[in-house]
């Protein structure tokens with residue numbers, strides 16, 4: 001994520017907005033407790049770093065909270081991203097109307113989207129309303145929240161690629177992502193985006209469907225492909241965490257693979273055999 005305002009940034013599925021510092025400061029002064037207290041919350045869950053309030057019963061949604069906590073464990077295991085110890089607040093709404101009202105009330109400059117991840121210099125907040133995509137939205141936005149709780153920055157394309165990777169249920173992550181077929185077809189039609197092309201995307205509005213798909217494909221390659229690729233990603237994230245200028249991940253891969261795009265295509269040819 002590229003954020004020019006260090007105090008407040010807003011992320012949501014298709015675009016991004018930087019809120020004015022005045023709004024950010026106002027929200028900080030008001031405090032989260034007021035945000036949390038005003039709504040009539042009827043259910044409450046704690047899972048790992050997540051504290052969730054919902055204006056509807058969460059009965060039947062228990063599994064997704066376990067999955068959210070497991071994403072944190074997976075980020076540790078696969079990428080060496082440690083937990084920050086910071087809580088992440090989730091607010092769930094039964095309907096789009098109550099969700100939109102809440103967003104307008106507290107984040108008036110944020111256009112309403114199906115799901116939101118909002119971060120200032122306090123805990124991250126995830127806002128989602130009930131739909132048949134609720135669990136997918138939660139896994140996606142909470143991945144952003146976990147990454148940004150532990151790392152001072154994450155490149156936009158990688159942030160979205162990891163969120164797309166984790167948004168499907170855990171048992172589907174290696175072999176069942178909806179991006180898979182489109183990825184294979186994009187290779188056939190020569191529409192593969194290089195990692196450098198993705199690195200050049202500075203704003204979410206530049207990230208269309210194909211950029212999300214290609215970002216997922218590169219993440220899949222680094223997670224399930226040659227171990228050297230994952231090692232480069234792990235070291236890249238470690239450098240970010242430690243404040244060492246990380247450079248571009250594409251440069252690191254280019255030192256490991258003579259033709260990274262070909263290595264990506266070969267990975268997709270062999271992994272699903």
Ligand SMILES: [Zn+2]
Nearest residue numbers: 012013160163
């Ligand atoms: Zn996202």
